[in-house]
Amino acid sequence: MSTMRTVKVDGEARYDICIGPNLLGDSTLLAHALRGRHALIVSDGNVAPLYADRVEATLRAARPALTIASFVIPPGEQEKTLARFCQALDALAQLCATRDATVIALGGGVVGDLAGFAAACWMRGIDVVQLPTTLLAMVDSSVGGKTAVDLPAGKNLVGAFHPPRAVIADTTTLRTLPGRELRAGLAEVVKYGAIFDAEFLTWLEHHADALLAGDDAALSEAIARSCEYKAEVVSRDPYEHGERALLNFGHTFGHAIEAEQGYAGAGSAALNHGEAVAVGMVLAARLSAALGHAPAADTHRLQALLQRFGLPTVIPAGLEPEALLARMRLDKKAEAAGLRFVLWERAGLAKIVSGVPDDRVLDVLRGR
Numbered sequence: 001m002s003t004m005r006t007v008k009v010d011g012e013a014r015y016d017i018c019i020g021p022n023l024l025g026d027s028t029l030l031a032h033a034l035r036g037r038h039a040l041i042v043s044d045g046n047v048a049p050l051y052a053d054r055v056e057a058t059l060r061a062a063r064p065a066l067t068i069a070s071f072v073i074p075p076g077e078q079e080k081t082l083a084r085f086c087q088a089l090d091a092l093a094q095l096c097a098t099r100d101a102t103v104i105a106l107g108g109g110v111v112g113d114l115a116g117f118a119a120a121c122w123m124r125g126i127d128v129v130q131l132p133t134t135l136l137a138m139v140d141s142s143v144g145g146k147t148a149v150d151l152p153a154g155k156n157l158v159g160a161f162h163p164p165r166a167v168i169a170d171t172t173t174l175r176t177l178p179g180r181e182l183r184a185g186l187a188e189v190v191k192y193g194a195i196f197d198a199e200f201l202t203w204l205e206h207h208a209d210a211l212l213a214g215d216d217a218a219l220s221e222a223i224a225r226s227c228e229y230k231a232e233v234v235s236r237d238p239y240e241h242g243e244r245a246l247l248n249f250g251h252t253f254g255h256a257i258e259a260e261q262g263y264a265g266a267g268s269a270a271l272n273h274g275e276a277v278a279v280g281m282v283l284a285a286r287l288s289a290a291l292g293h294a295p296a297a298d299t300h301r302l303q304a305l306l307q308r309f310g311l312p313t314v315i316p317a318g319l320e321p322e323a324l325l326a327r328m329r330l331d332k333k334a335e336a337a338g339l340r341f342v343l344w345e346r347a348g349l350a351k352i353v354s355g356v357p358d359d360r361v362l363d364v365l366r367g368r
């Protein structure tokens with residue numbers, strides 16, 4: 001019996017998210033996702049040594065005539081740059097990639113975002129197949145078609161909506177995932193419960209030990225449920241004209257922290273994306289309570305769960321509240337009239353709020 005689960009994304013872009021063990025070796029699945037004669041595998045220095053050969057062998061089994069090249073970047077958010085994006089385009093040029101070529105994004109969120117953006121721009125758009133190998137990429141960044149690179153000025157400031165042709169999440173790859181990366185992914189999993197479903201938060205509270213221990217069944221369930229929440233929203237609102245913005249809970253604060261720290265990477269003490277979102281969600285919950293939108297008890301519940309997952313919940317030392325507020329002005333949800341925050345009414349029910357006064361945001365950033 002196959003243990004693969006499939007979640008469907010519908011609407012303007014239709015594709016399957018396949019979740020299960022050993023899928024990187026499934027040539028039938030990859031063959032379905034491939035067109036043309038060229039494939040560029042984009043990966044990073046942690047993931048490529050573990051899985052690139054296997055993916056290449058599977059691609060060859062799927063399409064013996066395929067010309068395959070690889071583009072490997074150093075790991076870390078600091079590499080999600082315009083410079084690396086240009087190098088990815090150069091790799092496509094060297095491959096003589098035609099419009100029916102496929103970019104294969106093998107890795108975590110950084111690889112997926114960068115590879116997806118290169119695919120979005122090469123010859124005005126070629127296919128990208130997402131092969132996420134981190135929990136965060138499986139539950140969030142590989143789904144929905146947001147692709148981007150960062151600028152020093154802010155996170156994901158240059159990018160495009162470019163949905164994948166398929167998402168194939170091989171859960172066996174989670175066995176080699178460092179604990180810190182697993183915990184970062186759990187932050188985005190908690191986010192779905194926080195914004196959509198308090199019952200899912202309860203499920204996470206009950207399964208916290210199993211998830212942290214890397215239990216296959218618990219992780220597969222968390223991935224499938226997360227993908228179901230995300231697929232529903234991006235099917236209805238692929239370009240974030242409305243409800244998709246709820247998926248940004250914690251990100252206005254989190255992105256400001258990431259940018260202000262200069263992004264995670266080699267030799268950097270910066271929080272990674274999931275960690276920054278964990279802090280950001282607690283700040284968003286505290287702002288909700290401070291503005292009278294939500295009970296403070298729900299902030300404590302969220303904070304306790306994130307702490308149980310070993311995630312940070314306070315702003316790292318040395319970051320100035322005014323500097324973080326200035327960063328937030330480049331948040332993509334901001335309007336000419338000011339910032340817009342995703343807040344919550346209670347655990348499991350998020351909403352978008354405009355017109356939050358700066359001094360209330362600063363109070364939260366100052367821990368008041």
Ligand SMILES: O=C(O)C(=O)C[C@@H](O)[C@H](O)[C@H](O)COP(=O)(O)O
Pocket residue numbers: 140141143144146155156188240244245247248251332
């Ligand atoms: O898919 C979305 O929509 C999200 O907001 C999911 C986020 O978790 C993800 O980090 C996303 O890349 C953030 O997008 P941005 O528009 O705030 O840059």
Ligand SMILES: [Zn+2]
Pocket residue numbers: 140188251273277
């Ligand atoms: Zn995120």
